[in-house]
Amino acid sequence: MTKQLPPGQFATEKWPILHEGDVYEFHEATWKFTLFGEVKEEVSLSYQQVMELPKTISTIDMHCVTTWSKFDTTFEGIAFREFLRFVELNPDVAYVKVYGYLNGDPFGYSANLPLHALMGDDALFVYRWKDPHHDWQEISPKHGYPLRFIPPASFYLWKGAKWATGIRFMKTDEPGYWEVRGYSMTANPFQEERFSDSTLSKL
Template sequence: MEKQLPPGQFETEKWPILHEGDVYEFDEATWDFRLFGEVKNETSLSFAEVMKLPKTISTIDMHCVTRWSKFATTFEGIAMRELVNLVELNEGVKYVKIYGYYNGDRFGYSANLPLEALLGNDALFVYRWKDQHHEWQDISPKHGYPLRFIPPASFYLWKGAKWASGIRFMKEDEAGFWEEFGYSMTANPFKEERYR
């Protein structure tokens, strides 16, 4: 597929590091991943349990609202649908909020997304990556180790959560971390939906 640069973006071959707050220090003994909200069976997974889930390898373009785009980064991770399959959703669930650590709060960062858009091979909780300049390697702590959500290319990258810690299933859409500061709820880079 031919790469498509969204309006207002420039291409980079580097993977820039941008984040708010402290870099989370992973401790497997205390880490877990929570599935909650509009579900019949809230679930909490250890890191070992997450890593036993089926894996997906996918090449995903990334578009950051700060105007850089990086094409053709290949990730390995757990597809959103594998986590959805672990819970029974209540009727009417259409949205999720994906959480990540922020300054010591495991649910301090969040990003809201429509669930239906996240059920393919391009919505991954990733732990390793490669590109044309790098062989397979773990994502670094500054990039979100041990688990980072990478959204499909139809969303700006702030919809991905570093240091991912859980998914809340919702019937109604609800602003996440950056959306509360006036960023777009839908965040489509090809429509240049940066702000509300």
């Protein structure tokens, strides 16, 4: 089956490393994952609680806004939907922000996403991976260890979050880290939604 390469992208077999800020240093005793926002009660989970959740293995294509695409990377992780068992959402929740560590702030990075798009096997908080050239291995600290959110292939990869720390549930959409810096709120690579102002892509 021939893969569809989004416009403006090139295919690579490598998994490039790009990130903002420093590399998070994991300490299990202090690590936690928080579910908050439009919920009846905020919940924080320990690393052990997260790792006890059911696991999903899924092969996902990744499309980075810096123009590379990597096909057929297989991840093992916890599906986004598994976290919904811990919270009762308020009425009309339709969006989320997925948070990650940035420069000492556990919630310094964020990306906004529509809730309905995250219910499948391709929205994963991952901890290990493989591809046709690599056997199973843990994701490295530079790739987001211990937990990295990988979004479905219908979003540019900035909609994921390295060093994931939590999910905020929202009734209305709200820009995340890159979105407030001019990037697209919807970020569909197949429609080349790189910037919030489409004229910026022509500069």
